[in-house]
Amino acid sequence: MLIHENIVSGLPNRDRSDGELVLAVDSGGTKTSCTLARIGDKNQWTILGTGRALAGNPRAIGLEASARTIAESVKLAKAEAGLDSFPCHRAIFAVAGTLHEPIRHDLCRRLGEMDLAETCLVVPDLIPLVAGCGPEVSMGLIAGTGSVAIGRDPLGRYAIAGGWGPMLGDDGSGYAIGRLALRSTLQCLEMGKTAQGLVKQVCEALGAKTSLGIKAAMADVADLREAVASLAPIVLSPSHETDPLAATIIAKAAADLADMVQGLQTRLQMPKDGMVIALSGGILRAESPLMHQLGKELEARGFHAKLERIVDPVLPILNMLSQPELPSQFEILP
Known part of the structure; x- marks a missing residue:
């Protein structure tokens, strides 16, 4: 499968004498982060502004909502930089949920129509993790x-x-860790055991003391996946280093x-x-x-x-943007 989704907008070409204005956007299942930067001499970048919006995975929230969320993060980054009215030269949007080519193509088209940048490239969010972190x-x-x-x-x-x-799947993820913690907590309570250690903290996080209370609490959440994944930090807390259940998970x-x-x-x-x-x-x-x-x-x-x-997932995207040309394609084996 070849990724080739480089869209050119209808914006007029802007002066590049002071360097290129670029947008690096990382959009996942929890949040969307945008960094506005200027690429100067020797292809070095300087961050001018940042913006943050809600989750932007199009598989989770739909293509239209994803495009709006990404555009909102761009708007906030440009406002922070004081460059609201300045169109950007190039943009890479690394977006979760875009491995499927039709989704990626449609999202790129929508973002291009918003005139966020002269040239827009949408890639799956994991591509920059390798392509933007050096050949080693x-x-x-x-x-x-x-x-x-x-x-x-x-x-x-x-x-x-x-x-x-x-x-x-999502094995090894925050969701998987939270799910194991939740299952173990329910099993413990249903066996009549006293809640202690990790089990006790899961109960406190959900505001429940019984298995029925936990099931009722989970039934009321708007986003079950996020609610389950939110339990992972409890498992990974240093305070549970010696907890056998946490160690097993x-x-x-x-x-x-x-x-x-x-x-x-x-x-x-x-x-x-x-x-x-x-x-x-x-x-x-x-x-x-x-x-x-x-x-x-x-x-x-x-x-x-x-x-x-990688402390900030936007940094590898900026590294990709600092190259003279955006990558034209990536070959992903089926």
């Missing part, structure tokens, strides 16, 4: 509300593992994430030695016990990998 990075792993991994072989071809959504999540890495490594015939894996997503924070457990799990499987935490 051969794999990227995102674990937030959902989970997905991407690998790049020596020929520059990409392959993807995971990203199946909550019904079929974290070990399962690390193993699931390592499965995706190993699957891609086998498929793309990549060496285990010297691999650099870029990590992103809300539950793969540097201080998270999941990071430590993931490193141990990969080492146990024979990987000698360097794990690089």
Whole structure:
């Protein structure tokens, strides 16, 4: 599958003597972040403004709502920079839920019609994790509300593992961790055990003391996936380092994430030695016990990998925009 979704808008070409104004947008299942930057001499970028809006995954909220959300983040970034009336030269929109080509094409068309930039490129949100992190990075792993991994072989071809959504997968994600914590809590309460440790904190987070109370609380939430995923930080809290239940859940999540890495490594015939894996997503924070457990799990499987935490997912997008030309296509193996 070739990604080739470079849309040129009807905006007049702007003066580039002071550098290009570019938009780097990362839109996922939780939030949408936009950074307005100027690309100057030696292809270095300077951040001028940022904007944040709600989740923008078109599979979750629809194409029209996704385009509006992305446009809102752009508006806020331009307002912060004091450049409300200045159209931008180029934009990369890295959006979750756009692996399916018709969705990506339609969203790119809608964004192009909004005249956000002269040239717009929509890519799946995991592409910049490898394409924008340097040639030494051969794999990227995102674990937030959902989970997905991407690998790049020596020929520059990409392959993807995971990203199946909550019904079929999202193993190792915040949703999967929260779901295990919720199941364990319900099982404990239904067996008449005293709520303590992790179970007690899950009950407190949901404002319930019984299994019936928890089920009633979950039935009332507007977004079940987000509500379940919101329990993951409780599991990953340092206060539960010695909690056996939390340790079991974290070990399962690390193993699931390592499965995706190993699957891609086998498929793309990549060496285990010297691999650099870029990590992103809300539950793969540097201080998270999941990071430590993931490193141990990969080492146990024979990987000698360097794990690089990407603090801000917008930064790899800016790195892509700092190149003279936007990538014309990406080959993703079926």
